[in-house]
Amino acid sequence: METPIYGRIGIGHLVEGPWAEALGPIAGRRVRLVRCDRIGGTRRGNPASLVSRGSLDELAHQAGVADIDARRFRMLIELDGTIPHEEDDWIGGRIALGEAILRVSARDGRCAITTQDPDTGARDFDMLRAIIRYRGVMPDKSGAPKAMFGVLADVELPGRVRLGDAVQVLDRAP
Known part of the structure; x- marks a missing residue:
């Protein structure tokens, strides 16, 4: 079956079972669940986002705060055991993470949601200003200036990724 998703087809x-019926009251209307036949078949951009604990710790240090909650950035993967912003050096290259292989494609432009406490939603810290003071602005894919923090990646080989899996740099951009 065909279904519109964010302006794409x-x-x-159709996924059979009780799930759609359970989600209907939450959505406030009848829901049908559709599973895409192709991995990433409706994605609008990079399906994976990564940030390192080293980068978060350095940002906290530069901003003069004790800690930066990684949840502010809504990243798919948080890495440990790297130097600050090591993930930036992987742009254009590939990494293995668990059974998956990712092609790191770009820095991640941050938005105002990072200024909000992840538990309350209240604006409590000017994260964008902290990033810009520390790293400056950089152009995004369209050339627009952004506060960049973390990286985006495409999945070249889908696979299971588990807590504690090591990252292996397979190759770097030429």
């Missing part, structure tokens, strides 16, 4: 099949 996804090709998939």
Whole structure:
């Protein structure tokens, strides 16, 4: 079946079972669940985002705060055991993470949601200003200036990634 998803057409099949019925009251209308037949078949951009604990710790140090809660950045993967911003050096290259292989494609432009406490939603810290003071602004894919923090990646080889899996740099950009 075809279904519109964020302005694109996804090709998939209807998921049978009680899940759609359970989600209907939350959505406030009848819901049908469709599973895409192709991995990433409806994605609008990079399906993976990564940031290192080293980068978060350095940002906290530069901002003069004890800690930066990684949840502010809504990253898919938080890495440990790297130097600050080592993930930036992987842009254009590939990494293995667990059973998956990712091609790191770009820095991640941050938005105002990072200024909000992840538990309360209240604005409590000017994260964008802290990033810009520390790293400056950099152009995003369209050339617009952004506060960049973390990286985006495409999945070249899907696979299981588990807590504690090591990252292996397979190759770097030429």
